[in-house]
Amino acid sequence: MSVRAGIVVTGTEVLTGRVQDRNGPWLADRLLELGVELAHITICGDRPADIEAQLRFLAGEGVDLIVTSGGLGPTADDMTVATVARFCGRDLVLDAALEDTIADILKKMIGRSKPIGAVDFEAVMAANRKQAMVPAGAEILGPVGTAPGVVVPGSAGRSEATGGLGTPAVVVLPGPPRELQPMWDKAVKTATVQEAIAGRTEYAQDTIRMFGLPESGLADTLRHGEDRIADFDRLEITTCLRRGELEIVTRYEPDAAPVYAELVELLRERHGEQLFSEDGSLVDDQVAGLLAGRTIATAESCTAGMVAARLTDRPGSSDYVAGGVVSYSNDAKMKLLGVDPQLLAAHGAVSEPVAEAMAAGALQRFGADTAVAITGIAGPGGGSAEKPVGTVCFSVQLADGPTLTRTLLMPGSRSDVRERSTTVAMHLLRRILSSPGDRG
Amino acid sequence: MSVRAGIVVTGTEVLTGRVQDRNGPWLADRLLELGVELAHITICGDRPADIEAQLRFLAGEGVDLIVTSGGLGPTADDMTVATVARFCGRDLVLDAALEDTIADILKKMIGRSKPIGAVDFEAVMAANRKQAMVPAGAEILGPVGTAPGVVVPGSAGRSEATGGLGTPAVVVLPGPPRELQPMWDKAVKTATVQEAIAGRTEYAQDTIRMFGLPESGLADTLRHGEDRIADFDRLEITTCLRRGELEIVTRYEPDAAPVYAELVELLRERHGEQLFSEDGSLVDDQVAGLLAGRTIATAESCTAGMVAARLTDRPGSSDYVAGGVVSYSNDAKMKLLGVDPQLLAAHGAVSEPVAEAMAAGALQRFGADTAVAITGIAGPGGGSAEKPVGTVCFSVQLADGPTLTRTLLMPGSRSDVRERSTTVAMHLLRRILSSPGDRG
Incomplete structure (x- = not known):
């Protein structure tokens, strides 16, 4: 028997694509880890009728658990809790203890912030009282910001909204990922969620x-x-x-x-x-591991810092990243990396000899033992019959060993060429570092 | 009267969050531009039953138009066209002309690629024949890759799947954004889509x-x-x-x-x-405009190339970007940017004097007239009571004019600090370039 779940993401800014939804994918991962099968993610704006339609759809599809994100704020357009309560056939009731908790949080927040204008605490509390209204019989998930979440038990045939079909357990979480994530961990521990996912298969x-x-x-x-x-x-x-x-x-x-x-x-x-x-493990993990005890320098033309930025993504990378040069102009290739002007004149900026000279320059200027150099034509302009847009030359070098130089033709747009070149650079680094004895 | 639409995104890799959906937000923007109100985005895996459930849901919600993305490939798990056909109560029929078109595309692709193994063209064509099967009466959108799209007219009471309720117009598009986007432009011009969106309010x-x-x-x-x-x-x-x-x-x-x-x-x-x-307009657009006729160089520590990468995002940036230095180590700051070791010793690497010296070094080394320098503590380690994680010093300088130096404390994770610092740098550039007479 498998347990199926659905996720309802609410928020006009997410529906219209102005904010990228991070909660759906994050919750999808968590459900997968639990062995719960995710059937649907649905996204709608802040309209109660649309939210309720999605809840009804998921209930109709027979999911055992619904998780919602967003719409828990103090303002009038935040309607998720009231909508879930109606959907589940439960009244909204004021939780006095929760109201006190929210009041304490607000007092601290107002105390900390600079006075922007006169803050009428009573008015703020009135606006926030709605956050203390919860569906009868729901378990409360204490707020991480100011918005509490709730876990509403499923019921058989209780709700008119589903035509008496019964409602699954519903976990109602806030929209900001840094509030949603810790609250999900609490939600999973509730009896309601444990019961809903009891029949899951562990994969x-x-x-x-x-x-x-x-x-x-x-x-x-x-x-x-x-x-x-x-x-x-x-x-x-x-x-x-x-x-x-x-x-x-x-x-x-x-x-x-x-x-x-x-x-x-x-x-x-x-x-x-x-x-x-x-x-x-990602190539980034592997390269980070292989660089332990070494120092790397980058020399980038068309990727213009993307390899350096990627190498320093992870904490602790200052142990092995010395730095890099973005040599966008020929002048920069000569002055900052010591590339021979005659090499540039003879082969052009996008050529294997120039890539090798850039890597050698990076090794030398940064006193590094590992270097990667990239020079290419990201487009849309700058291509020729001989060197079309997407032509990219790579050279990776170890001070004490081999050099690996390659020219590739990358498909796609300017940003595709730049991103893919960054990935290729990581793989060439992985290759030379994992078998430094090989010659390319 | 308003026209409502729904988007169905299919694909297990999107549902499970391994690939970020870019089609939903992109289509949301296009619908908005047309004056069509987007009511729901739904995401499901490659299961026909789940896809059909979402189509039924949207039809039940009374949308006038459904746009699907994904599931048009040649493999057995790509079922969107067949599912839409069944949903719309239409047979799948082989389109001979389309089959020829796909065969031509495949011949060219196979001809171009290196022989990986023996390619049995007939076997490939058999697998791809299903891509030439289209719902009866549908308009075909010629393939951008190998997958054609289709536009299926709506019908009143034709489909059993909706219990005789009628089906809205359905536009079926491939998953890869570079195929979907040009095909959507074609789809909008079809009589079916124009009719479906005829009643829209233009906003x-x-x-x-x-x-x-x-x-x-x-x-x-x-x-x-x-x-x-x-x-x-x-x-x-x-x-x-x-x-x-x-x-x-x-x-x-x-x-x-x-x-x-x-x-x-x-x-x-x-x-x-x-x-x-x-x-x-974005700050990126504004900075690009302000840099016309100038040359800029970057000197980055904690952002490690992210500002350089962002400045070179757009075509033609080689006109004004000379290059940059990623000076991750103190050594690099001294050697590549000429920062005085005594300055580093006296103030530390994360300090306004060092940021100013980095910017001055970038101006000089690249012969640029505009420079931006960033040095900060992205975390999670490296913070102190005096300079906590998130402390970032910025300096923007014009060779012929003012310097603007700022220290900010950024909230969030390592990647938040790096990304936000990149944005701050863009705004400081905008400020100094738009009123170069001001002193910071």
Whole structure:
């Protein structure tokens, strides 16, 4: 038996795309970890009728649990709690203890903030009283900001809204991710949620990553797997291609682990060269690990700092990142990286010799032992018959060892070329650092 | 009378959050521009039953138009067209001309790619034949990749799936944004879509941007507007705070333009200092315009290339971006930017004197006339009582004029601090470039 859930994301700013929803994907991950199957995410604006329609839809689809995000603020357009209460056939009641808690929070906030104008505490409290109104019988999730969440138990045939069909358990959470996330952890521990998800199947999930394999090559291998591996259909495999990286996520019941092991074996056999991660680790994790004890410098033209920014994404990267040069102009390539003007004249800025000279310059100027250089044509202008838009030259060098230089033709828009080039640079670094004895 | 639409996003990788959906927000913008009201976005995996449930839900909510994205590939789990056909009560029929078109595309693709293995063209074509199966009576949108889209006319009471309620017009588009976007433009021009959206109200929409105003300050002004401006409720205002920038989007019927003009006047009056855009232009657009005829260099520590990457986001930026230095280590600050070691010793790397020396170094090393420097503590480590995590020093300088130096304390995580610092740098550049006579 499997347990299904739905997520209702509310907020006009999310529906209209002005704010990217982060709660749906985050909750999707959490549900997956729990072994709950997510069936639908629905997004609507702040209109109660639309919110209620989505709740009704999910109840009609037979989900066991609904999680909502957003619409818990003090203003009039925040209507989620009242809408959920009506949907569940429950009255809204004032929780006096909760009202006191919110008053305390507001007092502290007002005390801390600079006086912008005269703050009428009573008016603020009146506006916030609605946040202390909760559906009868609901469990309260104490506020992280000022908005409390609620967990409303499911009921059989209680609600008129579902035509007497019964309502699933509903967890009502605030919109800001930093409030929603800790509150979800509390919600999961409630008896209501535990009961709703009691029948779940626990799945194992594993992620494999490849680089440089076209999706069709993988599809072919998976067809092969269907023929060769018994019980192959016990693996639920989803694949996704992003910037040249292929992510293969497999979900399976724990006793199908031997089937998964056979799949991994097959992938190793056929795509050993492209397979770089069997444990879900990102190329960023691997490069960070490989750089321990080393120092790296970057020399970037078309990516203009994106590789440096990516290398320093993670805490502690100052241990191994010395810095970099964005040498957008030829002048900068010469002055800051010491690239020979004759090299630029002979081969052009986008060429392997210039990429190598940039990497060598980065090694030398920063006193680093590892360098990566990128020079290319991101477009839309600047291409030629010989060097079309998307032509990008890479060079990675170790001070004490090999150099790996490559020219690739990247598809897509200016931003696609820049982003994909950044990823290629990470993979070339991974390659040279993991087998520094190889020559490219 | 208003026209309502719904968007159905399909794909397990989107539902589970492994890929961020870019189509929902993009289509939301396009619908808004057309004057069509978006009521719901729903996301589900690749299961036909879930897709059909969402279509039924939207039809039940009375939308006039449904747009789907995803599920048009050649593989067995791509089921959107067949599901839409069934939902609309139409048979799937093979379109011979479309089959030929797809065959031509595939021949070219196979011809171009390196032979990975033996490609059995007939097998590929068989797998792709399903992409030439379209609902009877649908208009075909020619493929951008290999997947064609379709536009299925609405019908009254034709479909059993809606219990004889009738189906709205459905536009079926592929998942990859670069295929979906040009195809949507074609879809809008079809008679089916034009008919479906014929009753729409055309709205005007304007965007104002502010920087440095807290949301509560704006809320106060809007309350004031309600009292002071007649017909204020004819403006549909949504506000959104992102990385210190406040975006105020207002939708109104064209004859309410004078009401909107009063709002703009009020905002200018009360927040003239913070208001930087009345035409929706981004700070990036403004800085790019202000940099025409100049050359800029960057010197970045904690943002490590993010400002350089952002300045070079747009085509043609090589006209004014000379380059930059990512001076992550103190050594790099000294060697590459000429920062005096005594300055570092006396004030520390995160200090206004060092930020100023970095900017001066960037001006000099790149021969630029404009420079921006950033040095700060992005965290999570490295903070102290005197300089907590989030402390960031900025200096923007014009070779021929003033210097503007600021220290700010940024809230949030490491990536929040880095991203917000990048935005602050853009605003400081805008300020110094738009009134170079001012001294900070």
